[in-house]
Amino acid sequence: MDDPATLSGEAAARRQLDRVGAFSDGVFAVAITLLVLNIEVPRVSGDDLGSALDDLIPDIQAYFIAFAVIGLFWFGHHVAWSRFKATTRRLVWANLLLLSLIALMPFSTALIGKFDDEPIAITLFAVNVGLAAVADSFLDRIAYREGLIEDLEPREIRAQVIGGMIRPAIFFLSIPLAWVSVTAAQLLWLGLFATPAISRRIAGRY
Amino acid sequence: MDDPATLSGEAAARRQLDRVGAFSDGVFAVAITLLVLNIEVPRVSGDDLGSALDDLIPDIQAYFIAFAVIGLFWFGHHVAWSRFKATTRRLVWANLLLLSLIALMPFSTALIGKFDDEPIAITLFAVNVGLAAVADSFLDRIAYREGLIEDLEPREIRAQVIGGMIRPAIFFLSIPLAWVSVTAAQLLWLGLFATPAISRRIAGRY
Amino acid sequence: MDDPATLSGEAAARRQLDRVGAFSDGVFAVAITLLVLNIEVPRVSGDDLGSALDDLIPDIQAYFIAFAVIGLFWFGHHVAWSRFKATTRRLVWANLLLLSLIALMPFSTALIGKFDDEPIAITLFAVNVGLAAVADSFLDRIAYREGLIEDLEPREIRAQVIGGMIRPAIFFLSIPLAWVSVTAAQLLWLGLFATPAISRRIAGRY
Amino acid sequence: MDDPATLSGEAAARRQLDRVGAFSDGVFAVAITLLVLNIEVPRVSGDDLGSALDDLIPDIQAYFIAFAVIGLFWFGHHVAWSRFKATTRRLVWANLLLLSLIALMPFSTALIGKFDDEPIAITLFAVNVGLAAVADSFLDRIAYREGLIEDLEPREIRAQVIGGMIRPAIFFLSIPLAWVSVTAAQLLWLGLFATPAISRRIAGRY
Numbered sequence: 001m002d003d004p005a006t007l008s009g010e011a012a013a014r015r016q017l018d019r020v021g022a023f024s025d026g027v028f029a030v031a032i033t034l035l036v037l038n039i040e041v042p043r044v045s046g047d048d049l050g051s052a053l054d055d056l057i058p059d060i061q062a063y064f065i066a067f068a069v070i071g072l073f074w075f076g077h078h079v080a081w082s083r084f085k086a087t088t089r090r091l092v093w094a095n096l097l098l099l100s101l102i103a104l105m106p107f108s109t110a111l112i113g114k115f116d117d118e119p120i121a122i123t124l125f126a127v128n129v130g131l132a133a134v135a136d137s138f139l140d141r142i143a144y145r146e147g148l149i150e151d152l153e154p155r156e157i158r159a160q161v162i163g164g165m166i167r168p169a170i171f172f173l174s175i176p177l178a179w180v181s182v183t184a185a186q187l188l189w190l191g192l193f194a195t196p197a198i199s200r201r202i203a204g205r206y
Numbered sequence: 207m208d209d210p211a212t213l214s215g216e217a218a219a220r221r222q223l224d225r226v227g228a229f230s231d232g233v234f235a236v237a238i239t240l241l242v243l244n245i246e247v248p249r250v251s252g253d254d255l256g257s258a259l260d261d262l263i264p265d266i267q268a269y270f271i272a273f274a275v276i277g278l279f280w281f282g283h284h285v286a287w288s289r290f291k292a293t294t295r296r297l298v299w300a301n302l303l304l305l306s307l308i309a310l311m312p313f314s315t316a317l318i319g320k321f322d323d324e325p326i327a328i329t330l331f332a333v334n335v336g337l338a339a340v341a342d343s344f345l346d347r348i349a350y351r352e353g354l355i356e357d358l359e360p361r362e363i364r365a366q367v368i369g370g371m372i373r374p375a376i377f378f379l380s381i382p383l384a385w386v387s388v389t390a391a392q393l394l395w396l397g398l399f400a401t402p403a404i405s406r407r408i409a410g411r412y
Numbered sequence: 413m414d415d416p417a418t419l420s421g422e423a424a425a426r427r428q429l430d431r432v433g434a435f436s437d438g439v440f441a442v443a444i445t446l447l448v449l450n451i452e453v454p455r456v457s458g459d460d461l462g463s464a465l466d467d468l469i470p471d472i473q474a475y476f477i478a479f480a481v482i483g484l485f486w487f488g489h490h491v492a493w494s495r496f497k498a499t500t501r502r503l504v505w506a507n508l509l510l511l512s513l514i515a516l517m518p519f520s521t522a523l524i525g526k527f528d529d530e531p532i533a534i535t536l537f538a539v540n541v542g543l544a545a546v547a548d549s550f551l552d553r554i555a556y557r558e559g560l561i562e563d564l565e566p567r568e569i570r571a572q573v574i575g576g577m578i579r580p581a582i583f584f585l586s587i588p589l590a591w592v593s594v595t596a597a598q599l600l601w602l603g604l605f606a607t608p609a610i611s612r613r614i615a616g617r618y
Numbered sequence: 619m620d621d622p623a624t625l626s627g628e629a630a631a632r633r634q635l636d637r638v639g640a641f642s643d644g645v646f647a648v649a650i651t652l653l654v655l656n657i658e659v660p661r662v663s664g665d666d667l668g669s670a671l672d673d674l675i676p677d678i679q680a681y682f683i684a685f686a687v688i689g690l691f692w693f694g695h696h697v698a699w700s701r702f703k704a705t706t707r708r709l710v711w712a713n714l715l716l717l718s719l720i721a722l723m724p725f726s727t728a729l730i731g732k733f734d735d736e737p738i739a740i741t742l743f744a745v746n747v748g749l750a751a752v753a754d755s756f757l758d759r760i761a762y763r764e765g766l767i768e769d770l771e772p773r774e775i776r777a778q779v780i781g782g783m784i785r786p787a788i789f790f791l792s793i794p795l796a797w798v799s800v801t802a803a804q805l806l807w808l809g810l811f812a813t814p815a816i817s818r819r820i821a822g823r824y
Contacts, residue, residue, distance in 0.1 A: 026441025438647025
């Protein structure tokens with residue numbers, strides 16, 4: 001529990017960066033794989049298996065939604081990380097904050113699987129993912145301010161900033177919507193997949 | 207959540223490729239190790255332990271079947287990945303699709319362990335593995351089309367294409383068979399181990 | 413299960429060091445992500461979900477406390493490891509001892525989540541973390557004595573030794589405090605975050 | 619799922635070797651960390667927590683035994699792997715066999731934790747570890763025969779062969795002993811820690 005600032009040399013910086021990246025990958029990989037534990041094998045007789053499996057459909061749906069969400073966060077993290085030159089204490093802590101919200105997703109996914117028509121379950125999932133999106137854009141901002149990013153064009157920075165606002169907005173806006181229609185809220189989340197294209201489009205205009 | 211296409215340089219490409227490979231390894235490693243959670247310690251008194259352990263035999267059998275299946279997929283993935291020069295957004299997403307089907311296997315393995323003589327359990331396991339085999343051959347095709355593969359001979363490409371058709375076929379054919387004989391369906395899966403040799407044999411003929 | 417001492421060459425030493433680091437990262441990453449399994453989805457009807465979620469607040473609190481604690485240990489480990497030149501049999505075993513105490517934390521975290529006002533639960537968590545802090549400072553001492561550390565200034569060594577005494581002290585002192593006030597004990601743990609700054613301050617005086 | 623033999627070049631061989639090592643580390647790390655799930659938080663009222671925790675002592679004991687056992691296997695694996703020059707299809711499969719037995723240990727550890735005075739539980743744990751030790755020495759032999767090991771002196775090879783016989787012997791001999799005394803069988807396992815020193819001593823004599 002020492003100060004990385006005392007370390008010198010580019011190779012050492014790269015080594016540390018790689019290890020933080022590898023640890024993050026580990027957390028992403030474990031969290032995404034733990035999602036499967038939410039789909040519980042029915043404890044029924046063989047005759048009732050067919051109908052018991054029908055009851056698992058919301059859990060399986062939630063599994064794929066959360067797999068895509070964690071996958072998207074992982075993908076963004078891996079691209080961002082490949083551009084960093086070094087890591088600082090602050091970046092490491094912001095990264096841990098992000099990871100704590102990612103690692104919580106197996107729980108909030110279980111909620112939307114078991115209570116698929118309860119607005120409160122949708123709300124908690126949306127709060128979890130929304131906060132993770134905020135932490136993610138926070139991470140980008142720290143890296144940018146501390147001069148850790150290589151070769152970033154102004155247009156790309158704008159795209160990042162815009163994406164960092166759209167993503168949390170999608171999830172926080174889905175919360176009031178969930179109390180009107182649970183399905184509409186979940187459909188809104190699909191906007192996450194369109195965010196990179198939209199952010200680049202908007203960023204390109206200026 | 208940015209665009210990797212904007213990154214330049216072979217070293218950066220290699221770094222990204224390695225990190226996608228490492229993340230995939232993480233998911234494979236966690237999924238293969240979670241299989242053990244399906245073998246539950248009996249909650250009986252010490253006197254009844256012997257007979258309670260007998261009831262675990264189908265679970266243990268399912269454990270080794272699934273370990274071999276995930277191991278085969280991992281092995282194929284690790285060989286394929288070692289040949290790629292770079293990664294693209296499309297490849298990463300196809301890879302996530304494959305991983306989502308791999309990470310689902312602890313669940314479908316639990317099904318064939320708990321309901322070892324129910325055709326519907328065999329069916330769901332076969333659907334899961336069959337779809338993963340399709341995703342796997344899809345991944346190979348994307349890598350080939352996007353020019354990401356180094357030094358691949360025509361014979362090897364043919365072997366890959368043929369293997370990519372045999373593997374899903376084995377699992378999808380086992381589904382109707384399961385409704386005749388559950389054991390026959392499971393024996394058919396053993397064909398998976400012969401697939402590399404058969405694919406190379408057929409590919410060599412032309 | 414051979415003797416690493418027989419290996420020669422700096423590259424081989426670096427390889428082994430990296431692999432021990434990667435294995436440690438794996439254990440840290442899995443342990444920190446398993447914490448989420450302590451937050452169980454309530455098995456109630458949709459109408460009672462709201463109040464059932466209230467009961468999960470201590471579990472969620474414990475999740476974030478333990479995430480920060482394991483995160484701190486991981487961070488210290490990753491910085492320390494980046495300074496080592498090689499690994500010895502003794503270092504590897506001291507590292508395994510530390511990891512066995514880290515990997516135990518999902519259990520002791522579950523205790524403080526489920527029994528948040530029981531001094532005995534607080535005691536067990538504090539014993540677990542306190543022993544891990546002892547193992548951690550033990551690891552630093554072994555590395556120092558066996559000459560495995562690169563470029564360490566006397567001031568840094570003093571800061572390490574002081575930090576290695578403050579951290580266990582915080583957790584062992586919180587034990588008697590827990591029997592007076594459970595909340596006070598948990599607040600004392602926050603001192604962990606101030607330890608690096610305090611250790612450097614004290615070390616700088618001499 | 620292709621043939622690694624078609625890959626050429628030392629760098630490619632090293633890459634594949636590293637990835638097999640990383641995957642193995644992942645399985646070791648997940649298996650060793652899953653051990654904690656066997657220690658279940660008691661579902662009792664706060665007043666009964668003290669006595670309920672007493673009942674967990676066998677589970678905690680089993681946790682540390684298995685952590686040391688898996689740690690020893692991991693350590694041997696990591697040293698062996700650092701000496702390999704390349705990997706072959708056969709080595710990869712022998713490695714998967716070993717990993718399937720390592721990943722099974724959280725289950726057999728749960729058995730000796732829950733049924734700590736039942737010879738049958740001790741037997742199953744000993745069979746699991748004994749078979750893993752056989753697979754481990756099998757792996758060494760394959761690597762040696764296929765010429766994959768760098769710079770191994772005759773004395774070291776003898777030490778490996780001897781160690782590869784002592785380790786399984788310890789566990790298989792503990793099985794009949796368990797039916798006389800469960801404690802004696804567990805004490806015999808401690809011989810595992812003395813095996814490296816004994817093997818080297820015997821190997822040095824000739």
